[in-house]
Amino acid sequence: MNHDTATKKYVQNSALAIKDEILQSALNKIQSGLGKATALSYQNLDEGPPLRLKAHEIREKTINNLDVVLTRLAAKVRDNGGKVYFARTDKQAVDYCLKVAQQHHVKQVVKGKSMVTEEIGLNPAFEAKGIEVNETDLGEYIVQLAGEKPSHIIAPAAHKTRQQVGRLFEQKLGVPYTEDPPELTRIARKALREKFLTADMGISGCNLACAETGHMTVVSNEGNIRMSTTLPKVHVAIMGMERVVPNLEDHDILFRLLSRGAAAQKLGGYVSYIGGPGGPEFPDGPEEFHLVILDNGRSRILADPKFREILCCIRCSACLNACPVYGKIGGHAYDSTYCGPIGAVLTPLMEGMNQAKDLCLGESLCGACKQACSVNIDLPRMLLELRYRLAYGDDQWETKPVSVVEKTIHQAWALLAGHPALYRAVLTTFALGQKIFPTSKGMITKMPGPGAGWTKSRDIQPLSQTPFRKRFKKLNAQKADR
Template sequence: MDYYLELLEKNVTNAGGVVAFADTAKDASNYVTKLAKSRGVKSVVKSKSMISEEMSLNHHLEIQGIEPIETDLGEYIVQLAGETPYHIIAPAIHKSSEEVSALFSEKIGTEATLGIEDLTEVARKQLREKFISADMGITGGNFMVADTGTLALVTNEGNGRMCTSMPRIHVAIVGMEKVIPSMTDLGLFLRLLIRSATGQWISSYVTTVSGPKRSKDIDGPEEFHLVIVDNGRSRILADPVLRESLYCLRCGACLNACPVYRKVGGHSYGWVYPGPIGAVVSPMLTGLSRGKDLPFASTLCGSCREACPVKIDIPKMLLYLRNQLSEGTHYGGERTSGLIERTISTVCGRLLMNRNATAKVVKFLGRILNIFPKSMFPFLKGWTRFRDLPEFPEQSFIEGWRNSRHIGNADRRGDRNSRE
């Protein structure tokens, strides 16, 4: 990756662009806001970019008195609603057309009963004005082609192309894992991404940008800046088990396939990247202890792995992260379990390897729990607050099974004898 990033930097610079490497999300935000201030930028049009969500870029721009306007229709809706995206490729998928109509009525002053086509027309008119007046366009990038220094951008609304061509400054912000070796690889990656994201052969717009406007070009930006962001990706790259998560194309197919995501929705994950891949990358990008619950938000059914076009083994990574969180040493400083919890889990783990010993210990504990009132055991509160804890039976399941078979056999023998 380091080789291709250097090649990319060289080719973007040769084409007249400026490349900045940002170690953290804060560094990337600082670069963009400083650039905007120094160029007298008052408003910015943005095409959908998950990495700008990762940087909370809109917030940083607003602090500097710069107006950020999301131009992807879904992003525009969630921005008006003051929410965050619900899905990585369909940010407003949780909203019905009635809800969007009510939102437009409240924020823009349109009729409260508009249908989908009218709502789209309203957004189109609003955004057209913003495209014309904006000083800066900010985009993400689906791929960065190293051998030509080209940014590839996939959209279905054309807003990405407007952001890259209308304002006088274009800033593209990409994660460092978005680099691919050459133009000959781009076709394959586009097919993989688009088919898995929306089921199309090709999206309505695939835009490629190689630097700012040339002297003979009629339009295009005067300046092109490429901000390549690390923000924890090197840490993922250094981990042999998690490294493959950087293959992610952000197509969203694993979210659609995940039974947990489909039940709880994108906002429950608490950060930018929801769903199975979010449960892997969010703890790594934000800190393992901050995202400690996410690796457990999975049934490990494997649907995500089946749906993934680049076959990332997400269940394996989730199990690995669970292990690291409870007893791992790789991220020792961020382990969330205490010494007592780890000791209990080690002892229980060893005990469970021996069936007879486990049966004896469980039987002994069951007898104690049967003798004393349950309220004496505070660790049972989580269970007994809403339901009863039944009496523990004297026999284990295996003993009961053996006895019932023994009785059944004796009965059958008795029947046979009486018939004879």
């Protein structure tokens, strides 16, 4: 992953995003549309919502036996005529791709949408070597022209209006301004078709890889990935090492749920099964096929039983479409390859808990992400675990306690909770002391110190001058008198 990610800007970015009316409108459409439709699509499964529990079992079993499954996958790919490279770091993955490009004198690359190539910073590395890289997913193409990062896993340009896209195309492609979506799509298609026909190399991600057959499955609703992987003479697929299933039966279950979680579809518009190079029997396919299996911190996550579950994720983005936090701040606020609830867990584990602490501290823990997840991952549990490590530190993850003050407050609360008399005395003191705080309509409007964050955007109910225990005792006494 790109280690200069400035996730410390999360708080500032979030504040700006909330004020962006265009972004707020776009996010509302995503969540009111895809979010609700996905929940309904789970209900319409032949097996019903419990299929998600079955999918979770499949993913957990695979992750717990990942070494065996990956060994089988690599052997099958090689049997099919492909080449396999295991990259331990992002640099190793990039260097291997550059090596393949140099061997084939590649000048131009077309790419299908791939979050993992964003993770390793592949595009800038190629461009630094003078190799032209063209994103071919319409959303990715738009944000590439704009010099931006994707703001959503499956809808990279969700934050842009058609007017903004029209002006962008006018500026970058030299075409007359239009804001008509079909016309904008036609303009992009024409520009990209020329790139497809002249590209020397195609690069794609991998939605799922099947160890039993040695094939990669990629899905899109535009057909661009199919063209990126078949027209160029060399195809390089890059996958996170967890994106594998042992057999076709498991593949079927997960792929059906992937389509529903991503876009509430029974199946994506274009589904491609890639089994290796074309060969003499398939002259229209690539002459060489390379599969790069990326670790880049995943082994470390695998080794921790508390976080291993995050590797079950199949990047459907359903959690983004349900998360109230993402629904207000969007993907750019996270300033990371992975945003939303999945990013709030994955980024701290890959970038460093201290560096990316704001991401996991910013989530609401409402549980909507788990309810929406196509494979029923318990993201709230892992968010809490991250917060625990940040509160108390963790040598295994080189994590230092974030706030000594906060830790002291929690320890003090634990002490009070275990000593009723002391608890009552402190509450009585606070009830008297709170009178110095500004109030409006009976609510505290501003608090000092750590409490200032709470009152920045909300008022707080003051402590009652008559504690509940006294009121309860009085009510019981009145009842007894009757």
